[in-house]
Amino acid sequence: MCGNTCPRGAFFDRILRHFSQGKKIPGFLKDKRFRLSVFFFVFGMFIVQASQSPFTAEHFGHIFWMMCTATTMLAIFLGLFFSRRTWCTFCPVGTFISFVGKDNHSLTIDKNLCVSCRLCEKACPLNINITKDRESGILSDNDCLKCRECVAACPKRALGSLEMREDLFLSKLAEKLDQDSAKTYSHADVWK
Numbered sequence: 279m280c281g282n283t284c285p286r287g288a289f290f291d292r293i294l295r296h297f298s299q300g301k302k303i304p305g306f307l308k309d310k311r312f313r314l315s316v317f318f319f320v321f322g323m324f325i326v327q328a329s330q331s332p333f334t335a336e337h338f339g340h341i342f343w344m345m346c347t348a349t350t351m352l353a354i355f356l357g358l359f360f361s362r363r364t365w366c367t368f369c370p371v372g373t374f375i376s377f378v379g380k381d382n383h384s385l386t387i388d389k390n391l392c393v394s395c396r397l398c399e400k401a402c403p404l405n406i407n408i409t410k411d412r413e414s415g416i417l418s419d420n421d422c423l424k425c426r427e428c429v430a431a432c433p434k435r436a437l438g439s440l441e442m443r444e445d446l447f448l449s450k451l452a453e454k455l456d457q458d459s460a461k462t463y464s465h466a467d468v469w470k
């Protein structure tokens with residue numbers, strides 16, 4: 279969810295994307311142990327720095343500014359070579375949110391429409407393995423930013439959300455009823 283509200287993420291999507299080589303994100307950056315290490319290191323550094331001086335807003339602001347600058351420089355460096363959102367795979371805030379925001383507004387995959395072309399995965403800035411959840415029909419990766427770039431890239435309209443699927447179902451049903459309102463339609467008939 280932070281992916282839609284984070285100013286740094288917006289910078290990656292609007293500016294950095296034009297300069298990024300977009301190479302695949304190295305696997306170890308997504309590893310849970312690596313991510314937890316970064317999480318504890320960054321917050322540990324913040325606590326250590328904060329405890330070395332009196333509790334003033336100016337001091338906290340200075341530490342916050344220093345940490346934001348250092349992490350943004352690292353994020354830009356990584357984003358220039360790999361996918362623009364590489365930093366997001368192990369950002370401490372993203373790690374925290376992916377734990378607390380489990381299963382919220384997950385994307386859906388319709389296996390009857392999907393042809394495994396993987397264009398969605400190529401479009402995904404986090405290189406998420408979307409097609410591995412074809413059978414279950416619900417994207418299980420909690421790091422998904424809900425940016426919907428994969429939805430736009432899918433030529434078969436196989437991706438969406440539960441809400442989108444419901445809207446599409448109702449509009450298809452309305453079309454069928456317009457053609458023949460006396461007929462009874464099963465769930466499968468509507469999707470045909």
Ligand code: SF4
Nearest residue numbers: 392393395396398432
């Ligand atoms: S782009 Fe659409 S059809 Fe292609 S693999 Fe992804 S979900 Fe399936």
Ligand code: SF4
Nearest residue numbers: 402422423425426428
């Ligand atoms: S919405 Fe799609 S493209 Fe965006 S992060 Fe999630 S899986 Fe990747």
